[in-house]
Amino acid sequence: MTVDFKALYPKLVHLLLDTVFVVDEFGKIVFVSDSCEQLLGYATNEMTDTEILNYIHPDDLDRTLAAASSVMSGRSHTDFENRYLHKDGRVVHILWSARWSEQGRLRIAVARDVTALxxxxxxxxxxxxxxxxxxxxxxxxxxxxxxxxxxxxxxxxxxxxxxxxxxxxxxxxxxxxxxxxxxxxxxxxxxxxxxxxxxxxxxxxxxxxxxxxxxxxxxxxxxxxxxxxxxxxxxxxxxxxxxxxxxxxxxxxxxxxxxxxxxxxxxxxxxxxxxxxxxxxxxxxxxxHHDALTGLTNRSLFYDRLEMALRSAGRNESRLALLYLDLNDFKKINDTRGHETGDQMLIEMARRLEDCTRETDTVARMGGDEFTVLLTDVHGRASIETAVAKIRELMSLPMNLEGKAFHVSCSIGTALYPEDGVTARELLSKADANMYLSKRRTH
Known part of the structure; x- marks a missing residue:
């Protein structure tokens, strides 16, 4: 039996899973195989006689035109890839194999969908x-x-x-x-x-x-x-x-x-x-680096920050201050009201100290009911006194714990760099000593 290949050829083309495009020298589609609908969502009659550039992703337009010009000059492409826009708006990645037919002045190309890849x-x-x-x-x-x-x-x-x-x-x-x-x-x-x-x-x-x-x-x-x-x-x-x-x-x-x-x-x-x-x-x-109960900076991290602040103050010839605090009569409250109440009091003190200091300052719990505050970039003892007054005012407010109001006070000792010391040890010792002086004066 003789096979009419001329009649069979178009049918074979339409059976291909890849899409065949034939585009004239002006960029108009003169033929496209049926699989274009699977590829880009358009039927053959919708794409025929339309501009191929209408379907290209805008960001790939320039390099696609350059590739088309290369094909028309006689250079075949077997691995050119660009993006097209599907009829429903999504992006389709296409790998092309294309060549130029001088006889009909046509670009003949096969397109494969590589979006999933x-x-x-x-x-x-x-x-x-x-x-x-x-x-x-x-x-x-x-x-x-x-x-x-x-x-x-x-x-x-x-x-x-x-x-x-x-x-x-x-x-x-x-x-x-x-x-x-x-x-x-x-x-x-x-x-x-x-x-x-x-x-x-x-x-x-x-x-x-x-x-x-x-x-x-x-x-x-x-x-x-x-x-x-x-x-x-x-x-x-x-x-x-x-x-x-x-x-x-x-x-x-x-x-x-x-x-x-x-x-x-x-x-x-x-x-x-x-x-x-x-x-x-x-x-x-x-x-x-933080205290488990209050979430404040712990002793170890506080020492690191103090040393860093001292180095910075030495380089910039600036001042910093150190406050040492503890709650007055905390042991008595802890023993008579219970550790749960004592813990809640320490947590409340931590929050109040955070509320009356700046983000650039550091509040730490050193242990028990003892806290420290590192104030950076201070301008002398007057600014320390202002900070201490603010802390005392906030601490004087009643603490409502487990349905009962508690009135507490704290003792505060201060040390100023460089007047009261130039090392972390000297400043901590000075502030600690001043705190105990403050405590003796209140009792």
């Missing part, structure tokens, strides 16, 4: 970089910055939000990535009826696109016409919801799909393990 490459790279960030980041906040960069490459036209959940306080801690926010956190309550609230409470992923009561992490209204796409997945480790990973787009018509959800959830699963480990490391680091 490129996404796989990106995912593998993202997980590797998240692992790198976990090892190099000193804090959880540093890790968030690294993850933001990685997710930004996976979802190029989306904003990333990372939110960590405090179940006890019912609040979310979100990295401050606003202008100038390079190290801080923003805390906000978890509100029911919001998209982020649903992700946290249910511990399940959520695709949101038009529910009037749902809002994104930054309060965007998802019900506005052509509103932003919103996708949130929980960060879960050992059955506990640690927070949520959210991507959000304000681009018109953007809608995330199940494939995006699966990818983000995969990344979130890996990230949750890293976050749990980083939190544990931070807890251990905090416990090593």
């Amino acid at each position: 490129r996404q796989s490459d990106k995912t593998r790279s993202a997980l590797y970089r998240i692992s790198e960030a976990a090892h190099s980041a000193e804090t959880l906040r540093d890790l968030c910055d690294g993850v933001r960069e990685v997710i930004g490459e996976l979802f190029e036209e989306s904003d990333l939000h990372l939110a960590f959940f405090d179940a006890e306080g019912g609040v979310l801690s979100v990295p401050d990535w606003t202008a100038g926010g390079s190290s801080g956190w923003i805390e906000k309550p978890v509100e029911s009826g919001t998209a982020i609230g649903d992700v946290i409470s249910a511990g399940q992923a959520l695709l949101a696109a038009g529910d009037a009561v749902r809002q994104g992490v930054e309060g965007r209204d998802l019900a506005q016409p052509e509103g932003p796409g919103w996708l949130g997945v929980p960060l879960i480790s050992r059955g506990t919801v640690l927070g949520a990973l959210v991507i959000e787009s304000s681009a018109s018509g953007t809608r995330y799909r199940e494939a995006d959800q699966a990818l983000l959830q995969f990344v979130a699963t890996q990230l949750a393990t890293v976050v749990e480990r980083k939190r544990a490391e931070e807890r251990l680091r905090f416990m090593a």
Whole structure:
């Protein structure tokens, strides 16, 4: 039997899984095989007689034109890759094999969809970089910055939000990535009826696109016409919801799909393990340098900061002050009212000391009911007296502990650098001695 290859050839072309394009010298599509619908979402009759450039991702337009010019000059391409826009708006990565037919002055090309392959490459790279960030980041906040960069490459036209959940306080801690926010956190309550609230409470992923009561992490209204796409997945480790990973787009018509959800959830699963480990490391680091009861700087870290402050004051010819404090009659209260009341009193004293000092100052618990305060960049004894008066005023307020009001006072000793000493030992000794002088005067 004789086979009519001329008649069979078009049928074979339309059976190919890869898409065949024939484009004239002016960039118009004169033929495209049926698989174009699977590739870009358009039927053959929709693409025929249209400009091929209409479908190219804007960011790849210049280099695609350069490649087309190269093909038209007689150089065949077998591995050119660029991005096209699918009919539904998503990005498709295409690997081309193309040559020029001088006889018809046509570019003949075969297009293969390599989107899944490129996404796989990106995912593998993202997980590797998240692992790198976990090892190099000193804090959880540093890790968030690294993850933001990685997710930004996976979802190029989306904003990333990372939110960590405090179940006890019912609040979310979100990295401050606003202008100038390079190290801080923003805390906000978890509100029911919001998209982020649903992700946290249910511990399940959520695709949101038009529910009037749902809002994104930054309060965007998802019900506005052509509103932003919103996708949130929980960060879960050992059955506990640690927070949520959210991507959000304000681009018109953007809608995330199940494939995006699966990818983000995969990344979130890996990230949750890293976050749990980083939190544990931070807890251990905090416990090593802070008092377990009050959360204040402990004796060891205080000495380090005092030595550092002394070196800085010596270089800059500035002054610093050291205050040594203890609660009057604390042992009596502790013995008669119980250790629980005593502990609560120490915690309250710690909070009050923090409230009446600056962020640049250091408040530490040295042990028992003894505390120290390091004041940097002071201007003489007058400024110390002002600080001491402020502390005494705050400490004179009643402490409401276990339904009972307690009135307490404290003894305070001071030392000024360099007048009262130039070493940590000299300043601590001077402040301690002055504290006991103060205590004797009050008894």
